[in-house]
Amino acid sequence: MSARRSVIAWMALAALGLLVTGGPASAADLKLGATFSLTGGTDDYGKAALMGFQLAVEEYNAKGGYKGQKVETVVYDDETKPAKGMDTIATAEPIIERYAKAPKSYIFRVSLNDGIQTSFMIDHIQKKKYQRIGLMHDSTGWGQSGRDTALKLLKDAKINVVAGPEVFDQNDTDMTPQLTKMKDAKVDFIISYSLAPAGVQIAKSMQKIQLGVPWTSTWALIAPNFLKLGGKETVEGVMAVTSYTPDHSENAKKLHAKVEQRFKDQGGDFHPVATAQTYDGTRLALRALDRVGPDPKKIRDALEEISDFAEAVTKMKPRPYAPDNHEALGRESGFLAIWKNGKLVRAE
Numbered sequence: 637m638s639a640r641r642s643v644i645a646w647m648a649l650a651a652l653g654l655l656v657t658g659g660p661a662s663a664a665d666l667k668l669g670a671t672f673s674l675t676g677g678t679d680d681y682g683k684a685a686l687m688g689f690q691l692a693v694e695e696y697n698a699k700g701g702y703k704g705q706k707v708e709t710v711v712y713d714d715e716t717k718p719a720k721g722m723d724t725i726a727t728a729e730p731i732i733e734r735y736a737k738a739p740k741s742y743i744f745r746v747s748l749n750d751g752i753q754t755s756f757m758i759d760h761i762q763k764k765k766y767q768r769i770g771l772m773h774d775s776t777g778w779g780q781s782g783r784d785t786a787l788k789l790l791k792d793a794k795i796n797v798v799a800g801p802e803v804f805d806q807n808d809t810d811m812t813p814q815l816t817k818m819k820d821a822k823v824d825f826i827i828s829y830s831l832a833p834a835g836v837q838i839a840k841s842m843q844k845i846q847l848g849v850p851w852t853s854t855w856a857l858i859a860p861n862f863l864k865l866g867g868k869e870t871v872e873g874v875m876a877v878t879s880y881t882p883d884h885s886e887n888a889k890k891l892h893a894k895v896e897q898r899f900k901d902q903g904g905d906f907h908p909v910a911t912a913q914t915y916d917g918t919r920l921a922l923r924a925l926d927r928v929g930p931d932p933k934k935i936r937d938a939l940e941e942i943s944d945f946a947e948a949v950t951k952m953k954p955r956p957y958a959p960d961n962h963e964a965l966g967r968e969s970g971f972l973a974i975w976k977n978g979k980l981v982r983a984e
Contacts, residue, residue, distance in 0.1 A: 666702060666930055668693060668921065669710040670914075676716025680832075680861045681725050684907030686711065687899050688915035696922045702930070707922070725910055727753065727854060728781040732962050742936055744962045746917040746950070748970050750785045750829075753854045753877040756972040757786075757827055758793050760852070760875070760983060770823035770849075771800035772814055772838070774830055779803075782829030782854065799823050806834055811841035819847045826851035832862035839870045852876060858973065858980055860906050868978040875983055879970035880909040880950055891915060891949040912949045916964075920945065920956065 670689045672682030690709065697706040714722070727750045735741035761769065771786055773779035783801045790797055799821035802814035815838070818826060828838055828851060835857045842848070852875035856862075863871055882892035882905060891912060895905040905911060923945065924938035940962075943955040956964040974983040 671712040673716040674713040684910035685914040688911040692918035766825040770818040770826040772828040836866040
């Protein structure tokens with residue numbers, strides 16, 4: 637790849653990662669790249685994220701781009717395969733931790749990590765005085781990371797795990813073996829690290845064996861396809877963590893209106909959190925480009941120094957990052973929600 641084509645700023649691992657294969661690029665050949673799950677079991681995440689990515693770049697180019705030059709986009713479909721994909725919704729803590737001590741980490745997260753999400757679950761468990769917890773997770777690296785995070789935080793909180801961790805595959809259609817063990821152990825609450833399709837099967841299997849205890853997952857279960865695949869009755873009472881609503885601020889309301897209009901033929905703002913996080917992440921990358929030009933190393937450094945990002949639609953602070961912090965969203969950014977009559981509301 638020539639130097640002129642060497643700068644592709646990838647939206648990587650729930651973050652902004654810069655994939656570098658040479659020196660600074662020519663402004664006449666600027667490319668901003670993104671990888672999303674556009675096919676596969678969680679393609680609704682990727683399609684919603686893509687809308688945020690496209691809208692941010694369109695707005696940037698409409699204002700003149702970089703010194704009069706438009707930024708081109710390059711989009712890659714990871715097919716919802718963990719071995720292929722890095723995107724703006726990933727939450728596993730090791731994504732950041734793995735490179736925390738590196739001289740220069742190129743991973744900047746724009747979503748709530750699993751540790752923060754799990755802390756909301758534990759708050760709820762303590763508030764409701766649940767004593768017998770069951771733990772489940774899918775067999776992916778994300779599921780295993782979530783398991784480890786949950787075990788640590790539950791131990792720190794002196795909360796007993798009486799069943800599990802039980803493992804399942806993303807494509808399993810019957811969770812009764814795992815859940816029967818939960819029932820036999822008399823759990824009163826279940827934590828599960830599962831994407832939407834598997835989450836539906838958990839809910840159906842719980843109904844099948846008449847296991848009527850509350851349960852929660854991460855923000856994977858706020859996905860529209862969880863409701864679509866399961867239906868209102870199946871998802872009723874299931875809890876999940878969220879960090880964004882399209883009406884939580886004036887900036888969020890404006891984005892919601894723009895997405896509804898620009899992408900009305902694609903369902904409008906059908907997965908607001910994925911769209912909003914990617915929209916903000918893309919604008920941060922473009923803000924850094926404006927400040928230092930098309931040099932990947934300088935863009936990386938500039939992301940740590942941005943301190944005036946007041947137009948965020950998510951709950952990012954004006955300074956989202958620092959040299960010792962590549963997490964844009966903190967514990968103040970989210971809450972535990974519950975499905976009631978086909979809608980998500982704050983869990984009490």
